[in-house]
Amino acid sequence: MHTLIGDCSLAADVRRVMQEFGRRESRLDGLVCNAGAITPTKTLTSEGYEVTLATHLLHGSYLLATLAMPHLRRGSGPRVLFVSSGGMYNTPWPGWATANDAPAREYSQELVYAYAKRGQARLRRPGCTGSA
DSSP, X not given: OOOOOOXXXXXXXXXXXXXXXXXXXXXXXXXXXXXXXXXXXXXXXXTSSBHHHIIIIIIIIIIHHHHHHHHHHTSSSOEEEEOOOGGGGGSOOOOHHHHHHOOGGGOOHHHHHHHHHHHHHTTOOTTOOSOX
């Protein structure tokens, strides 16, 4: 067993971890995307994305699952699980500009969390089971 450590809010770290995984392993049977972060004030990553959205949705779910697909396809009955929450029912997906680019004075940690979780539900790929 190997432990790979990376910051799911950063695309560079997610890419590095998946490259390292690919050097060590040829297949992946499952992926659970459960990374999370929430900040009381609007905080941007060094790559310019709002931390909660980058961690929960953009890099910690979408990018990670996308980079894992070649390894998952070689696995036995592969599965990707996005851990969401009832918080997503508090708001519809507002679009990227509202979710990521709202001014700091309009920042709401509860809304950004709900946006990230609603966005995860929208990641379902055609042909996959589950509900969005």
